[in-house]
Every structure is written in C-alpha cells, then in structure tokens.
Amino acid sequence: MAFTVIEARKPKPPYKLAHAVRSEGGPAVAVGDAGPEGVAQQLANAISIDLARMQAFLGLHDTPALTALPDDALDGDAFQRAVLPxxxxxxxxxxFTSDSFDREGFxxxxxxxxxxxxxxxxxxxxxRRWLLDGTAQWLVARDLPQQQDKLALxxxxxxxxxxxxxxxxxxxxHAWLSVREELGPCLADALAWRMVASLAQQMGEPRFRVLSRSVLAERPPGDARASLLDPGFAALLAQAGAPGQARLTRQFDALFKAEQARMAGTLDRIAVPQVRFSAQRMAGNTFEVHYRTGPAAGEVPPFSVLYRTPGPWDGEIAPEALSGSTAPAPACCRRRSRAAPACSPRWSGATRCSAAVPGWRHSAGR
Structure with missing residues (x-):
C-alpha cells in the first residue's frame, strides 16, 4: 500500500507598517508618510478604491492589506515589490513624492x-502573464480616457x-516573458492592456469576468497540490468560452496591424537611438562588452546601462534585480560570464515611454 504525505506551508504573520497613513475606506492600504501633506493619504485612498473594484470584479472577499513605501532613490516610473521572508x-x-511619479502606472x-x-x-x-499585466492596466484605465490614449500609443x-x-x-x-524583457515593462504593460481590452470587448464583460476569475482569482493550495490541481491556461480559456491561443494569435496580429496603421503618422515621428553591442573574450570564461550609440533623428537622450550576472537557469530577470550606472559602463558590467543579456540600455526615450517626437514629448511613464 502506497501513501503520500503533503505538508502544508506554515503561515507567516502579516506585514505591518507602524508609521503609516491608512486609507479612509476598505480594503486597507497603508502608505509610508512622506512628502507634502495629503500626498500619502490621496495615494492610499486611490489604491484602496482600485482594490475594491478589483475585489468586486474578481469576486474576492476579505482582501488583506497592501503596503506602499516611499523611496526617493527610484525613478518616478520605477516600482518594486518586496520579498518578505x-x-x-x-x-x-x-x-511617489517625485514630480515625475507615474501615479496610474503604480x-x-x-x-x-x-x-x-x-x-x-x-x-x-x-x-497567462499577459492577462495579469493587461487586466491590471485595464482596471485602472477604464475611467481614464487620457490614460487609454497614452497606453494605445x-x-x-x-x-x-x-x-x-x-x-x-x-x-x-506564447513567450510573454521574453517579450517583456525585449520591450521593457512600460511598453509590455501597454501591449498587454491592448490585448486584454480587445479580448474583453470581444467576449463581453460577463464572460471576460469569468475568465479573469478563473485565471487570476483562484488561490491554489499552499503546498505541492498547487501544481497537481492546475488545469492549465488553455483549458481555462475553453471553459470561459474564450478563443483558443491559436485564434488569439490571429486576432491580435490583425489588431496590432490596425493600430499601427491608425497611428502611423505619430509612430513615424518617433526617433529611436540605435545602440550596438560587441563582446570580446577575456581571460577564462569572461567577456568584455562594448556598446556604441548610433545616429538618431535629433539629440540622443541620456541613458544608463543596466547589468546583472544571470545564472544558467534564470527565467525572467526582475527589473529591481538590475544594477545601473551612467556611461561608460563600470568594470562589473564590461566583464560578465554571459555577454548577451548582461548589459542592456535603459533609455529615457521610447523604451521608457518618453518618445522623442518633433515638437512635443510623450509623457513619461513606467
């Protein structure tokens, strides 16, 4: 006779921030008190309203508190999530006290x-990550026409x-994590929003809500049963009456082409500075990575180099795991064990949602 013992994870105590401004309504949101009077309170109330809408849309109950901490060392469009051991x-x-803070992105x-x-x-x-990223953007932007226009571009x-x-x-x-790494979170989030907005319109909100709840609002067991009981994304699409992944691919291809044609005039005026990388083998298994910026329409915007030593089995590299510096790259960036992903440009241009367009500048965002 064979039997299996599955041990549940030991629950951890909830995180509590002692000195914080708390939302005036529920769900509870705690924001570190910083900046001018009222800034933290406004942010706490806004996120609390967002959580309440998400709770109603996904059919959730008793949502736990969310905590937001200020960090003036970050750029206004850079956000991080803490790992709580x-x-x-x-x-x-x-x-969030910065003048360049991307409130809706956060x-x-x-x-x-x-x-x-x-x-x-x-x-x-x-x-299913594109559905997660896109639904979050979709819930925030639903009542914000200007935000929708920004995301569409x-x-x-x-x-x-x-x-x-x-x-x-x-x-x-099929390869959303690779797409996120290529585009950066800002452009990837916008693309996911476009995909989700199109799918929600096609399915109708009631059926799209069913799909979102099955994908995003199911809390799996906190033990080994989680992987055993997962039906898979393809099955969840079918159960909700959504198009399969092959059909979604065809529909999104047509959508992308139509949106590019609709905004062709604006897109053609966006100048993207070119950057080239080359790797030269050094002693042992290390490489020296050189980069050079090429010509662009107008002045090349300032940029920094982000770098990290990836492991052989790393998946997506979280943005907060990257270190950065202004050019030229430091020695720790020039010499890496894997040259190709070790150095990547961080633009203040289009890939950071501040596209250089003659006569105006698209508002910065995440």
Missing part, C-alpha cells in the same frame, strides 16, 4: 503585484518593434 502580504515601493503595478501574491505566483506564469509602438523583428502576436501569446 518572515512576513506575508504585498509590499511595494515607489518614488496603481496598476500594485494591483498586478497583489494578484500575483494572491495566486501564489500562478497568475504570473508565462502563458505605447501599445502601437510596442507592436511595431515586435513586428520589425519578425515577432508578432505569436510571441506575445
């Missing part, structure tokens, strides 16, 4: 972080970049 909950941080990031935490990371698996630009490399909607549907 001895506590439980969602703790995010941003430079609100969507907070929702996506919460859904990833609630699903024990299942919602962030590659096959970014999404069209992202689609143009993908298709220029021969990687259209098929990559977005």
């Amino acid at each position: 001895n506590a439980d909950g969602v703790v995010v941080r941003a430079a 609100r969507a990031y907070a929702l996506a972080s919460w859904m990833e935490w609630y699903s024990h990371g299942r919602a962030a698996e590659e096959s 970014r999404a069209a630009f992202a689609a143009r970049l993908l298709q220029a490399r021969g990687r259209g909607a098929e990559r977005a549907v």
